[in-house]
Amino acid sequence: MATPTTPVLATGQQLLSLAAKHIAEPYKLGILVPKDNANWQGPWDCAEFASWLHFQVARKLYGCDRDGGNPASADAYTGFWDRDAKTRGHIVSVDQAARTAGACVLRLPATGAIGHIVISDGNGGTVEAHSHVDGVIRSTLTARRWDYGILVPFISYSGGSPVTVPPPNSTIYRLTAPPMSGDAVRTIQSRLKTLGFDPGVIDGEFGPHTSSAVVAFQLSKDLVPDGEVGPMTAAALGVDLE
Numbered sequence: 001m002a003t004p005t006t007p008v009l010a011t012g013q014q015l016l017s018l019a020a021k022h023i024a025e026p027y028k029l030g031i032l033v034p035k036d037n038a039n040w041q042g043p044w045d046c047a048e049f050a051s052w053l054h055f056q057v058a059r060k061l062y063g064c065d066r067d068g069g070n071p072a073s074a075d076a077y078t079g080f081w082d083r084d085a086k087t088r089g090h091i092v093s094v095d096q097a098a099r100t101a102g103a104c105v106l107r108l109p110a111t112g113a114i115g116h117i118v119i120s121d122g123n124g125g126t127v128e129a130h131s132h133v134d135g136v137i138r139s140t141l142t143a144r145r146w147d148y149g150i151l152v153p154f155i156s157y158s159g160g161s162p163v164t165v166p167p168p169n170s171t172i173y174r175l176t177a178p179p180m181s182g183d184a185v186r187t188i189q190s191r192l193k194t195l196g197f198d199p200g201v202i203d204g205e206f207g208p209h210t211s212s213a214v215v216a217f218q219l220s221k222d223l224v225p226d227g228e229v230g231p232m233t234a235a236a237l238g239v240d241l242e
């Protein structure tokens with residue numbers, strides 16, 4: 001009688017190696033990528049890239065609207081990655097994900113905006129579908145705002161040496177509860193209005209109207225439309241962050 005064998009899991013290193021083969025391919029926000037098309041070479045957006053990689057190495061959908069649906073039409077989104085991480089995944093610290101090749105690192109989407117998700121290279125770096133300007137790139141987790149790391153249950157990971165991810169050098173202005181407020185927010189609002197992006201009442205409070213105006217501005221500049229004013233968006237606006 002044959003002895004049952006334990007299924008061999010796909011590995012985080014396989015994810016990372018496949019991701020690296022697609023560096024320099026184009027980005028298009030909202031693109032729907034057929035997860036079962038092994039020959040796809042872009043365009044990508046961040047969530048579609050991450051979900052396609054996982055399907056290609058493990059033949060399972062994750063981070064999609066219908067993880068049990070047709071891989072050719074399953075729609076990936078950072079919000080679905082958040083849902084799956086909380087229901088069928090393992091949430092870890094950003095530092096743990098940073099030292100784990102193939103782990104994902106997530107920035108949650110705000111209302112009316114998108115989040116961002118990247119593949120960790122295990123040394124504090126990333127491979128990610130970044131923006132219209134950059135396409136798929138190698139980058140770093142350092143000095144960027146993240147919410148948490150994700151280990152997908154059907155992937156086998158191996159951790160490397162400890163990595164500490166330094167936080168952003170300045171405040172990242174975004175939707176929070178209670179809302180962020182102060183002179184810097186008022187400056188952001190005033191600059192948005194001057195440039196033709198309506199933030200609502202210029203009251204120094206970073207609310208939904210301000211976030212929507214930031215998203216519209218980011219889209220006009222081919223920046224990641226996450227509704228957050230960090231160094232890149234601040235530089236494009238021409239404002240200094242505190």
